[in-house]
Amino acid sequence: MSAELWALLGVIVVQLASILINRQNNNTQKPLIEAQADEAQSEGWVKLAGEYARQIESLKKLEVENSELRPLVLKLALQEKQIEQDKKDKEDWKRYSQLLVKQLEELGQIPLPFRRFPSNGDTGKHNVVTQSKLATVRAEEQQ
Numbered sequence: 624m625s626a627e628l629w630a631l632l633g634v635i636v637v638q639l640a641s642i643l644i645n646r647q648n649n650n651t652q653k654p655l656i657e658a659q660a661d662e663a664q665s666e667g668w669v670k671l672a673g674e675y676a677r678q679i680e681s682l683k684k685l686e687v688e689n690s691e692l693r694p695l696v697l698k699l700a701l702q703e704k705q706i707e708q709d710k711k712d713k714e715d716w717k718r719y720s721q722l723l724v725k726q727l728e729e730l731g732q733i734p735l736p737f738r739r740f741p742s743n744g745d746t747g748k749h750n751v752v753t754q755s756k757l758a759t760v761r762a763e764e765q766q
Contacts, residue, residue: 727734 724734
């Protein structure tokens with residue numbers, strides 16, 4: 624046989640030996656590789672479970688916050704209704720006061736303007752002002 628054939632056979636034997644050695648190494652390493660893969664997979668599951676737990680906790684907190692805000696929305700709606708009613712009441716009182724002013728003027732009295740009194744309740748004294756008294760006061764002021 625020629626040297627080339629021996630060289631070719633040598634290369635084939637080396638290649639076969641290399642394949643067998645790699646296969647044997649893979650077989651011996653297989654449990655280690657599988658264990659590493661299982662460990663990585665279990666770590667992934669742990670991370671996934673942790674993320675789910677975090678999201679569930681976050682949703683619970685949002686639900687609690689939402690339940691705390693619901694009464695505020697109702698309170699705000701009630702306050703808006705009350706403000707609307709107060710405006711209507713104010714207009715009613717305004718019309719009523721104008722009616723009273725007309726009645727006083729028909730009776731010859733001059734209505735006193737509305738004024739707010741101090742919080743201590745001191746209202747002071749108010750005398751009825753009539754047309755004749757007003758004329759007397761104006762005459763005295765002109766002298």
